[in-house]
Amino acid sequence: MSKCGRAVKYVVRLNAGERLQLEDMIRTGRQAAYRLLKARILLKADVSSDSGGWDDERIAEALETSVSTVFRTRRQVVEEGLEAALGRKKQKTPSTPAIFDGTAEAKLIALACSEPPEGHARWSLRLLETRVVELGIVEAASDSTIHRVLKKTRSNRTRAAIG
Secondary structure (H helix, E strand, O other): OOOOOOOOOOOEOOOHHHHHHHHHHHHHOOOOHHHHHHHHHHHHHEOOOOOOOOOHHHHHHHHOOOHHHHHHHHHHHHHHOHHHHHOOOOOOOOOOOOOOOHHHHHHHHHHHHOOOOOOOOOOOHHHHHHHHHHOOOOOOOOHHHHHHHHHOOOOHHHHHHHO
């Protein structure tokens, strides 16, 4: 198992194909840095290799990372598989909730397609920003948020509105 240090709870055993995949990743270097680090960790931790697998402290020292990163990578490959260990965990909920839901988005698009207020040739993002708040469609929205919502549509009128 490990050459020195305490016993390892999650033992990494890679097959020949997985080892080859990780070695190719490192050799080409065309992956994100976190993926390359995890690939190196897994290759060092592999007990089926000639070195017999390193312990967490030795891997952390050699790769200049934390012991907890090594532990989490080991645990993830054992519990979830190689691809899960190399990837990043998806967020269950976005860090900021969406301002416009489907109903509010439809109202914004309808507003942008309507005639502009008197004295204006077209809807500007600032005009739409203030009008959606006045109408109670949303509590607050920036012009960049309105632009992003309208940009998703394919209507010529909304493209003209966001100009």
